[in-house]
Amino acid sequence: MNASLLRIGIAGAGAIGCTLAARLAAGGHQVNVLARGETLAAIRRDGIRLFDLDGQHHVQVEASDNAANLGEQDLIFLCTKAQGLASLLPQLQPMIGAETVVIPVVNGVPWWYFHGEGGRYDGRRVNAVDPQSVLSQALDLRHVIGCVVFITANCPAIAVAESHTPHLMIFGEPDNRLSPRLEQVRGLVESVGIEARATDRIRDNLWTKIIANITSNPLSVITGATLEQLYSLPQLREVVSSCLHETLLTAAAHGARVSIDPQTFLELGAGMGAVRTSMLQDYDKGRPLELAAIGDAVLELADCMAIPMPITRHLIALARFRGEQARH
Template structure:
């Protein structure tokens, strides 16, 4: 990242992408957004409307569906849903130059999990999220900085976003080094009013988010429950706790150091309030569910170390049925 103005691009303008773009634009920086369809039209017409703990904001960004028009970027955030990543990459080639830093802002187990990990599976591909190796082959992993995003944003319309909780993002190099580019990225995000941290153990933080997603997203699709209900109602909390324990076993098998005590974890989840998970929002819109990255990939990692996850597997089965038979979603919903 040179001293000339940073060329920053957000690819994917859902709730998280728009939040990130808006916060960065509020620092006075020029922000490019790669988007399509109704979202692109909304961005070009109205910019981004963001309501967060710091107030109501309206920012303008440069939005396009033409990567050549936007040109090579210094910093590229991939804010698409995990299932869309492999189809997005061929369209954004012109955004990525020899020195571009690429930050995938995605849920679940990332395709890069075993790259530079240093364990016995180092270099393995996570089949569930990169079955044909297209992502690994298309994107030079040395350009990638991993990140874990703790942002609960909801989008009521294209480029209109609301969030009631604090922002937090943790960044880490895939090989766990603390590098100058990592610190530059952290400082940039911090300057945008987002709590940002650089770590030399990104996978620890990743497991925290994986477990948060796994205990809430699939069950929210089946039940329509909010975070407050999933972690707060006694019977629902019991289910979340079993899933939590199954996932913690897998995390431990991969030497992740997690300081998550279950009671505190449940209390924190409940304190998020009546938030509808991102997967439930997708389900309500009839969009594909991120079950592969958030659920199936965890089962894949569990199988590699011979850990069964029977309850997690059952909940994923139910969520997948709901996703594949959306006409059932009216039943039991209020």
Template sequence: MKNTTATPQHDSTTSLRIGVAGAGAIGCTLAATLAHAGETVHLLARGATLQAVQNRGIQLARAEDTIHAPVHAAADGRELGEQDVLFLCTKAHDLAQILPAIKPMVGPHTCIVPLINGVPWWYFQGVPGRLAGRAIESVDPEGALLRAIPSEQVIGAVVFIAAERSAPGAVVSRNPMLLILGELDHTETPRLQRIAAMLNAAGLPARISPRIRDPLWTKIIANLVSNPLSVLSGATLEALFSDPCLLPIVRKQLNEAMALSAAYGARMEFDPAAIIEQAAGMGPIRTSMLQDATLGHPLELAAIGDAVLELARLQEIPMPVTQDILALVHYRDKTARAAQPPHGADK
């Protein structure tokens, strides 16, 4: 495997000021890929990760090589300044906490692209219907995110990146990546096209969806049926979607989640069999929630699980298997935290 630090030639006439808030596995993968392609990247980080990135840049082990990418990193958005595009790559439950830090990075024309797991706070924004404008209480109690982040500046995104931190500022991501982008109101805009073009030029495949909530449901379902069960079982994606002990449980959850997605009018690209086949083909990858559980970090149960049950209650769709699995994971998480003080963590 080759090791490279050189960056390709970059056309400065088309450059964007790119901010990445959150230096976990996804944030570092995105920042390193863009910086290696010659984009100017400003990374909001903290703790050991901030120090490592400031000293050595980001190390990203990919399928074909390992790159070392320098980025501008700081703990406060005031040091990074206003951005043209700001990718939010924190855990969903950390979004409210980073609002003060990212405020100086957001101007009136900044495009905000949340790359987060689970049901996003913006789900009911930009489209008509009886639930239009509603906050998702599980992920945005009392609508704090809705008030702080202008919905007209948000671009919906669905991220398919399998990555794992190996050390502060070092990430392994060897599977194919994909970002799907879409306006919340399902229009197609020049800003959307420009961001997608920038990502594709950097070697990070991106496509535009005219109905962003359709691929979003694919990711919501994939997260729902893999993350919580992985914490209970300790299983990798390959095992979850192929082991004869676990696969029947996964199938039951898939059926519940597919019924819910249909109630919200989602047009799914994949049927349950295709989802199972693709997930099993990911190999011995640990889910992000299993990684967090192993490290004693907070779990994204609100966005990945609780918010789905909230959507189910709004449509009166029963999800008994999912409800039981989430109850077990909540109990496990509660007892683990009672036995051991929480760790500080870089996101």
């Protein structure tokens, strides 16, 4: 990849997709956005706007609902919900060339988790997120670089993103190599004002984000509570702590090293303030909940190691019930 001449695809123009598109385009890169419907119309008409800690960014990008119109890309960021990947990835084929790097910017346990992992489950499919092998068949995993994104953003309007926290993205090869392309991606993202790190242990960082998601998202749907309430109110904090310890045990069983201790984790969560989780926002809008990747896949990994997660299992079941009720 020649970082100065990259064609960068963004698949999914939600809060994170718009944040990345705005930053990359403002940095002078050619950005091509795959979008549809009202989102596509808004991008073509008004471009993409981002309001973050560095001010306002207003950019014009190429946008289409047809991947063939955008053509082969050097780098593609997948910025959809995990449950949207099965329909998205097969559509992306015209954008993926022999050397295209694909970076899933997706919450929860990724479908590539055991690819290149090297342990007893090396090469195993995570059934909860790829039950029909659609993802595994649609994309050769040699294209994939793993990513953990710590960007809190929302969309106050179509093709408009706002974020009031620092941006951080961590990248890693699934087989833990510190490859030249990994450093190129890190450098590219850092060059447009997003803190970027490369690691040879991407699953450690994945588990940190997984723990943040699983301890907050399902319970937020059940209670309607904000992050501050979840991690600080005694009656909720106790439930969060139980889920936290169950997930930490599962992470450790799979060889991950989570650097944040439980008490610090709770304090950081409480410090996020009156933020409504993305899953709670989806619930409010009657959208499908991202429970397969954030919840079911973690239970699947726990089952691999015969680790019981009773509290977490109940939280996921209750959140799923609430989500299904809201959609009927």
